[in-house]
Amino acid sequence: MVRFPLIALFILPLVVAAADKPAVIDFGAVEDQSVVEETAEPNALPAPPNKPRPSKKTLKPLIDRTAKQYGVERALVHAVVAAESAYNAHAVSHAGAIGLMQVMPETAADYGVTDAKALFDPKVNVKTGTRHLKRLLGKYKNDYGRVIMAYNAGEGTVDRTNSNVTYAETLNYTAAVIRNYRRNGGKRPTEAA
Numbered sequence: 001m002v003r004f005p006l007i008a009l010f011i012l013p014l015v016v017a018a019a020d021k022p023a024v025i026d027f028g029a030v031e032d033q034s035v036v037e038e039t040a041e042p043n044a045l046p047a048p049p050n051k052p053r054p055s056k057k058t059l060k061p062l063i064d065r066t067a068k069q070y071g072v073e074r075a076l077v078h079a080v081v082a083a084e085s086a087y088n089a090h091a092v093s094h095a096g097a098i099g100l101m102q103v104m105p106e107t108a109a110d111y112g113v114t115d116a117k118a119l120f121d122p123k124v125n126v127k128t129g130t131r132h133l134k135r136l137l138g139k140y141k142n143d144y145g146r147v148i149m150a151y152n153a154g155e156g157t158v159d160r161t162n163s164n165v166t167y168a169e170t171l172n173y174t175a176a177v178i179r180n181y182r183r184n185g186g187k188r189p190t191e192a193a
Contacts, residue, residue, distance in 0.1 A: 089125065152174065
């Protein structure tokens, strides 16, 4: 039988834990809280707010107003919301996209939204996602197929592949957005997508 000193029983779990992820150790009450730092999971997904989700009925007028404010076709914004979150303001993807329009925190930062939790607010989320769509519409000269692919796969992917994105997820997403777009009364040509 192998005997370990008593101290090894306390240190060994810390060494094993450090190999996987940072360990959080609570040494009890500390007078100076600046000495203790909480260690968050490095890739932890944001948690939705602990309150009821807004209904689709209350979200539709918000989406319509925001689309009009930024000059983006309302049918396109509704189609993206339907495909991204099915009108679930508390949605979080496995990649960390947040809210109705599944905005990535890095993308939101480009539009001045630096707190990821703010993206659970439908107004902030729809405004940010719609502004991003508006920018993509300008970049891709209103080519809805390219805009939709870029919204999902990223502009770099669309540009690098000369709009020949072959990711199954992006192809399925693009088809779903186009179906929702037409269902919502969208009239722009989308055949090229």
